[in-house]
Amino acid sequence: MPGKLKAKIVAGRHLPVMDRASDLTDAFVEVKFGNTTFKTDVYPKSLNPQWNSEWFKFEVDDEDLQDEPLQITVLDHDTYSANDAIGKVYIDIDPLLSSEAATVISGWFPIYDTIHGIRGEINVLVKVDLFNDLNRFRQSSCGVKFFCTTSIPRCYRAVMVHGFVEELVVNEDPEYQWIDRIRTPRASNEARQRLISLMSGELQRKIGLKVLEMGGNAVVGYLQCFDLEGESGLVVRAIGTACTLDKISNTYAPASAINPCNSSPSKDTKDSPQAVPSALGCRSTHSSPVHSASSRLSQGFSVSVPTLLFAGMGSGGSAGKEAGPLKALLRQQTQSALEQREFPFFTLTSFPAGFLLHVGGVVSARSVKLLDRIHNPDEPETRDAWWEEIRQEIKSHAKALGCHAVVGYSESTSICEEVCILSASGTAAVLSSRFMQDGALDMDHRFEDLAPPGCGFCHIPYDELNMPFPAQLTYCHCCRRFKVPDVLFTTIDLPTEANVTGKGCLIQARLCRTKKKAQGEGNATAISNLLPFLEYELHTQLMNKLKLRSMNALFGLRIQISIGENMLLGLASATGVYLTPLPSPGGIQIAGKTPSDITYEQHISNMQKKINDTIAKNKELYEVNPPELVEEVIGSPIPEPRQRSRLFRSHSESSDEVSELDLSHGKKDAFVLEIDDTDAVEDIHSLLTDAPTPPGFYSCNTEIMPGIYNWTSALQMFTSVRVFRLSNVNLTNQGLNKVFNDLCENLLKSLYFKLRSMVPCCLCHLNFTVAVPEDELIQVAVTAVAMSFDKEQTLENGRQSCDKTLMKAITENEEQLQFPLELTAESSSNPLSSAKGLSEVSGALPSARAPSVDYSSFTDRCSSWIEQLRLKAHTIRRGSIKTMSSLEKASPLPEGRSRSLRSNRSYAGGSVAVVKMTPLSFIPGTKIIKYLGIINMFFIRETTSLREEGGVSGFLHSFIAEVFAMVRAHVAALGGNAVVSYSMKECVFMENPNKNQAQCLINVSGDAVIFVRESELEATPPQPQSASTQTSSSGEGT
Amino acid sequence: MTMELDVFVGNTTIIDEEVYQLWLDGFSVADAVKMRLENGALGECEVSGEVLHSDTMDQYRTFQMCERLLHCPSKLANQLLFQIPAHHQAMLIERYYEFDHMFAREVLGKKLSKGTKKDLDDISSKTGIALKSCRRQFDNFKRVFKVVEELKGPLAENVQHHFLLSDLLAKDYAAVVFFANSRFETGKKKLQYLSFQDFAFCACQLISYWTVGAVDNMMDDMDVDLEKEFLHDLKDLKVLVNDKDMLDQHKSLVCSQLRGRIRVFTEMEANFKNLSRALINIASKLTNTKDVRDLFIDLVEKFIEPCRSDKWTAGDLTLFLTHYTSTASTLETYRYQVIWERYMGVVKSCILKMYHD
Secondary structure (H helix, E strand, O other): OOEEEEEEEEEEEOOOOOEOOOOEOOEEEEEEEOOEEEEOOOEOOOOOOEOOOOOEEEEEOHHHHHHOOEEEEEEEOOOOOOOEEEEEEEEOOHHHHOOOOOOOEEEEEEEEEOOOEEEEEEEEEEEEEEOOOOOOOOOOOOOOEEOOOOOOOOOEEEEEEEEEEEEEEEEOOHHHOHHHHOOOHHHHHHHHHHHHHHHHHHHHHHHHHHHHHHOOOEEEEEEEEEEEEEOOEEEEEEEEEEEEEEEOOOOOOOOOOOOOOOOOOOOOOOOOOOOOOOOOOOOOOOOOOOOOOOOOOOOOOEEEEOOOEEOOOOOOOOOOOOOHHHHHHHHHHHHHHHHOOOOOEOOOOOOOOOOEEEEEEEEEEEEEEEHHHOOOOOOOHHHHHHHHHHHHHHHHHHHHOOOOEEEEEEEEEEEEOOEEEEEEEEEEEEEOHHHOOOOOHHHHHHHHHHOOOOOHHHOOOOOHHHOOOOOOEEEOOOOOOOEEEOOEEOOOOOOOOOOEEEEEEEEEEEEEEEOOOOOHHHHHHHHHHHHHHHHHHHHHHHHHHHHHOOOOEEEEEEEEEEEOOOEEEEEEEEEEEEEOOOOOOOOEEEEEOOOOOHHHHHHHHHHHHHHHHHHHHHHHHOOOOOOHHHHHHHOOOOOOOOOEEEEOOOOOOOOHHHHHOOOOOOOOOEEEEEEOOHHHHHHHHHHHHOOOOOOOEEEOOOOOOOOOOOEEEEEEEEEEEEEEEOOOOOOOHHHHHHHHHHHHHHHHHHHHHHOHHHOOEEEEEEEEEEEOOOOOEEEEEEEEEEEEEOOHHHHHOOOOOHHHHHHHHHHHHHHOOOOOOOOOOOOOOOHHHHHHOOOOOOOOOOOOOOOOOOHHHHOOHHHHHHHHHHHHHHHHHHHOHHHHHHHHHHOOOOOOOOOOOOOOOOOOHHHOOOOEEOOOOOOOOEEEEEEEEEEEEEEEEEEOOOOOOOHHHHHHHHHHHHHHHHHHHHHHHOOOOEEEEEEEEEEEEEEEHHHOEEEEEEEEEEEEEEEEEHHHHHOOOOOOOOOOOOOOOOOOOO | OEEEEEEEEEOEOOOOHHHHHHHHOOOOHHHHHHHHHHHOOOOOOOOOHHHHHHHHHHHHHHHHHHHHHHOOHHHHHHOOOOEOOHHHHHHHHHHHHOOOHHHHHHHOOOOOOHHHHHOHHHHHHHHOOOHHHHHHHHHHHHHHHHHHHOOOEOHHHHHHHHHOOOHHHHHHHHHHHHHHHHOOOOOOHHHOOOOHHHHHHHHHHHHHHHEHHHHOOOOOOEOOOEOHHHHHHHHHHHHHHHOHHHHHHHHHHHHHHHOOOOOOHHHHHHHHHHHHHHHHHHHHHOOOHHHHHOHHHHHHHHHHHHHHHOOOOHHHHHHHHHHHHHHHHHOOOOOOHHHHHHHHHHHHHHHHHHOOO
């Protein structure tokens, strides 16, 4: 009996009217944990009940504490019939179980109903008393910290990185149980929400146990997913990286100075860059793309899909002779450390300095499974075996790249009816043993000296003579000592120390392929036959777009394949950059197959010109101007042999005759695009139709954008969802592609337009999710954050628009305690002008931890509030001469009596604390001082009055807003003021317009934190406040 | 091939003031998109109609969801659904409650009932304000009226406390509420030349000087009704025209003051008794509710029109009223100075405000 959970129900507000006769509600609350339920008294006839209950105490096992959520149900008492439920609040008490996280949960929570949405708010206090449990065989893992952040959290130091942890639990989906036929949609939704909450708790507890076994105390990069398999069950699975973290006591360099080193390549060029024979731009481990090795598992059907290794690959390894023996030794050491692990995988995407040594390239594996062939669907064994198989494949791919570890690792699924694609991907890498075993620190340091931090990770980890695929290697342009590949693809974030030229940009490859409708094995085979083509073409598109932007590396690569009944969608997103150590990419050359026709040639040369123009434009836009001159002067006097890498389209198998034609332009290697059929023309068109980002905007899907440092505090996290219905015309692949491409492009355009007031700004962590919810529907969901930054010019140019000034003023004055109340009470007769002169009432949060629970509201809100205003009016009357005098002027009458109005308006914002949300692991200009725990929430919303709620858009709009509100409320109740590493992992939307119905499931996660502004940290303690003291909320843009 | 669903939700609710105004003005989404395209206010961003349509839809949805909260502005500050910066909250509220003076002029003095609401389409076609917008403005009047009607304390401040409006707007609302409560006649043809501002000014005067709250700040005052006692006392002023000596004396005092200082001296001298009688009669009748309602029409018919036909200038009128008031106080036998000044102060400023074409 190691824990006591205490809950107190304080009050409610804004409750809905439940009794039509009186326009009031007789509300009471049920508090449930496990199988114990307590009730408050009925608070009659009020929409703002004050229960002020006793402390309800639950004596429970800590195992339950981890698994179960606290369930709060608000009901309307009805004497004659059954009590009506108003709504529920689920509170995850996990953050209270770790000594370093939150100590109390206290605040206003939205009361949520799966049919009606948010219906008022409830104020709750929750505490936990934990007793020490010394039992070695315990089933709980209280105290293990979880982080969604895929890097070492900002106020911790990594002592050890233990490695991969995974777990999977299965249950029957309540939506598919027999009982679902007789219960209400509300009951069914609630059963599902509760079950998932329980399963997440259990999963977290089990992973925690594994971490404790490994000797760790935290899970970083915790990624939890749901698979709604339908009939066969509901799977909740999670992966993460077990670590031992140490809290950094105080001083810690602020995280805002990102990527400080953007230095030019080092000049000590000893060797001349050696020319390497030309190679294919795209490499794949399989010779023919149609090589589907289908293997059958004992239970059920399975097709394992041949995997592509996207590598641009590195050099290094054998090249540096001096470093050879030492390096080999080190490698052995690390290898042995890693070999003890079953899977040397890391879900981290950025690493402590010196951890990541070399990057090989992207490794990925996919497999197609049939869900209706699972023998024992209620047990996790089959799924465990599936994932095991995929992980083994990833591991062997990494080995083939000369790497012993996989970083930036993630897993995902796509399910359509009974077919399920399991995917895993990561980046093969060589890691330092520093964080993996004790000792050897000394050697590490020496090793670090050998590999410069700015380029070391680019050096190839595999043996040059024994390359897993044909690659074109050159000497590193920074250190000139080790070999680097010509292109590098990774799933990780750009290392902060990397040498980058210019800025980066979002690169997306989009592809749609039709598929015949089929059932069972036939369907699975058809899908697995299509997959290699899909991946190959996505890769081709990525390569082309990368070249078009004159860049040579991709970070944060994420390839999503989604299956529908009659189509397959592929979306690859990544952030392209120009890595200084890697060679400059050549241009793109178009080649025609039939050079006889003059008009045709004309056409080709036109296109060539367009492409060249675009490349030139992009170079300027992204400031990609590598120091070519230096290279040529110091470089080898031997002219580089003309090189050409050819880009093959999957249809057109290699055609050797083209290589006879000399089409390369300039001195650089050129990519040759062959136009052998109309498809190719389309491809080139699509290549060029990607609209450039409007001026002032940048975009990336990684955490940081190279080349931008001076972020302001203005940030705006957003989610945008679009569903596109294809008409039932039979579409060709090309047609589909265009539709899909336009959908994504238009979505981006819309985002740029909406966020135009934030310019100059960068959309970071642009995370696209695609799905095929129904036959003819394509769904795209985006979550990202827009962050403003200062350009030196913009600062000096002064502020043009009034609006901007206001925004700026407010953000800049955030730290000031009092914002001047300027009420322009000109006696102007035009009230429109009065609107313009609106008082800029904006106070500031007096301290960082201002998520104030508004206790004043426990008493009669309205009257107390007026009282407050009165008081304030009084102080202002005394305090501010300015306001008074202007008002006197305004009054045309001699002071008969002083009845002029005081500038006593307040927006009473003090009661709702601002909570910032961001998908990034940091907030610019701030320091995270405490992690309060993981936020992992799952909501279902259903409606049977779709039209009345404003159609599907209205329905989803309010649901997403509600989800945000609930996340913010939970964070504020934990005492936090921000969510970092926020992500919307699931957004399943189903509709039936004919029945006027729709349902949506959303799963979100993130880390609740407390941050303080860096300026506040340095500043002297706040000066005493002047007369009028009430705080109003700060008007900052979040 | 259609966009089935298209939403954008920000953690901080994005509000475009221009679109908000279009929404308030009652434009449909299609019209709003057209206006935005025409306005070209989008600056350098080259955007298609599609993007604009999507953005406008998002904004309209947001406003619709916010509307419920705007009905009780204090809720906007402590609701959790939308995270709106304080300055935007203020803007949302202020703009929502702003009204067209043209519209207000039409409704002024009318009962804020369902019957009047039915006439809104007439007002809409007369003023050119979209019916939707008329409905919003009317509902705002009604809502504010209902809340402050029974409240104690200064009217404008009550409005401000409950609806978080700016000073000026709160004062305008006080006027609307005051007129609706006392049902002053404003619709007569002769009053058509008066603007909402004219009436709002008069209302402000009446509220400040003639209501219960005007006398004693400390009392639990009701700003909505005129002080009964004061109206009753006004009957006493009759002596000023009924007592022949006093009338003559008053006239000669005024004439001596104004001789040579106003252009219409002869007309004034000839008309003095009529004008004085008019003002005093209006005062003495104010005990009847019906006559209170007719206050403005009486002022126009009995005083303003005669002056206008004699071509008085505003300056003439000011001088006349000033001295008319002050000299009466110097009459030895006149004992009602306090009431007199309280009455004349308001009547004077009202007349001066109303004296224009």
